[in-house]
Amino acid sequence: MLLKDFDYELPEELIAQTPIEPRNASRLMVLDPALESIEHRQFYDLSTFLAPGDALILNDTRVLPARLHGRREPTGAHIEVFLLRRIDKDSWETLVRPGKKAQIGQTIRFSEELSAEVTAHTDFGGRIVKFHYEGIFEEILDRLGETPLPPYIHERLEDRERYQTVYSREEGSAAAPTAGLHFTKEQLAELKAKGINIGFVTLHVGLGTFRPVNVEKIEDHKMHSEYYRIPEETADLIRRTKEAGCRVVAVGTTSIRTLEAAAEPQGVLAPKSGWTDIFIYPGYRFKLVDALVTNFHLPKSTLLMLISAFAGREFMLRAYEEAVRERYRFFSFGDAMFLTCRAERGAKEEGAL
Missing domain, CATH: 3.40.1780.10 (QueA-like)
Structure with a gap:
């Protein structure tokens, strides 16, 4: 069809x-x-x-509060990481924007307590990242992450x-x-x-x-x-x-x-x-x-x-x-x-x- x-x-x-x-x-x-x-x-x-x-x-x-905003090290340029699925305790499949700037070995810092390293590319154009953090990951994600909305919704959800x-x-x-x-x-x-x-x-x-x-x-x-x-x-x-x-x-x-x-x-x-x-x-x-x-x-x-x-x-x-x-x-x-x-x-x- x-x-x-x-x-x-x-x-x-x-x-x-x-x-x-x-x-x-x-x-x-x-x-x-x-x-x-x-x-x-x-x-x-x-x-x-x-x-x-x-x-x-x-x-x-x-x-999940799956959208994270961070900075690429050492340039400080803004980068967005969207969590798709957990692979193991600390590694996730993600979408990264801008993707071209997120190459293997790149470090992304979200806060003093949370950072991530890009470890691989995926078949669908995404990235595998490994998180490094102090504390409990789920609690940190709940504080720093945003609940994603579909791209056709332009109003803020209170x-x-x-x-x-x-x-x-x-x-x-x-x-x-x-x-x-x-x-x-x-x-x-x-x-x-x-x-x-x-x-x-x-x-x-x-x-x-x-x-x-x-x-x-x-x-x-x-x-x-x-x-x-x-x-x-x-x-x-x-x-x-x-x-x-x-x-x-x-x-x-x-x-x-x-x-x-x-x-x-x-x-x-x-x-x-x-x-x-x-x-x-x-x-x-x-x-x-x-x-x-x-x-x-x-x-x-x-x-x-x-x-x-x-x-x-x-x-x-x-x-x-x-x-x-x-x-x-x-x-x-x-x-x-x-x-x-x-x-x-x-x-x-x-x-x-």
């Missing part, structure tokens, strides 16, 4: 710059691919579309917890699993009271998920690997849900990628951890997930390709056109959609994983 098949027109003013309050006051577009129906609701109405026994699967990753889900706990992401930003603790409690089961997976979101697709044929795109973990209690919950004939509902593309990466072809899921570079686009046959809560995604993005595989490309593009007409808010701080997996799972549109 071609990259141009996943393009759409989006007025810049529809890109949400600030989060809405309360979290679940955002709008919710409800899509049924089988009926090709579109309904406009609010996120606090989500329970209307879930049934007792359904399992809601959330990604409990937490965003409360950095607003770019975390209310259930975040496993620190390690470079970006938030934004579909989960809509939930309040009260809404989660209401869902549990209705009989909706809630389980957690962890996928530490890397910038590779949002890396632009720069190839004409999408099959040629290569995803960056991300770490995931599925605990035993979540695997057991999903097994019981399927045996009861209820639905597995993934919250966000990170949750659906985690579940689909770990599941066996026959839909069996075991507790597991590891690295995944799964790329889901039309033609993929979903093994586990029956419904999805997600935000509106960038044109030509791998995330738009994923939901096109889930609900059909033409239907999703029509839904996006309606979202533009109805003035929905787009991307990380924008509105949400709830969609079910179409009955013919990837059978009509060509493509392969």
Whole structure:
């Protein structure tokens, strides 16, 4: 399939710059691919579309204060280091700006207590750095680091917890699993009271998920690997849900990628951890997930390709056109959609994983 098949027109003013309050006051577009129906609701109405026994699967990753500002030694020139993933206790894969100035052996100083040495280049143009510090690294990072926001958000975020889900706990992401930003603790409690089961997976979101697709044929795109973990209690919950004939509902593309990466072809899921570079686009046959809560995604993005595989490309593009007409808010701080997996799972549109 071609990259141009996943393009759409989006007025810049529809890109949400600030989060809405309360979290679940955002709008919710409800899509049924089988009926090709579109309904406009609010996120606090989500329970209307879930049934007792359904399992809601959330990604409990937490965003790192991953952006550090430092000075190159001995020149004192400003340099920015963005943490992507931890390799070992003190070494990290990073993005460095300006990258040309960060060569192997270069020392970067962030404060009296923290510095880093560039030790290697990466395949994606980044750098491996080794940190040197006095004290506890996580505490220093929390003081010096900034919570990163996507480049299309230009407004300052006053409360950095607003770019975390209310259930975040496993620190390690470079970006938030934004579909989960809509939930309040009260809404989660209401869902549990209705009989909706809630389980957690962890996928530490890397910038590779949002890396632009720069190839004409999408099959040629290569995803960056991300770490995931599925605990035993979540695997057991999903097994019981399927045996009861209820639905597995993934919250966000990170949750659906985690579940689909770990599941066996026959839909069996075991507790597991590891690295995944799964790329889901039309033609993929979903093994586990029956419904999805997600935000509106960038044109030509791998995330738009994923939901096109889930609900059909033409239907999703029509839904996006309606979202533009109805003035929905787009991307990380924008509105949400709830969609079910179409009955013919990837059978009509060509493509392969």
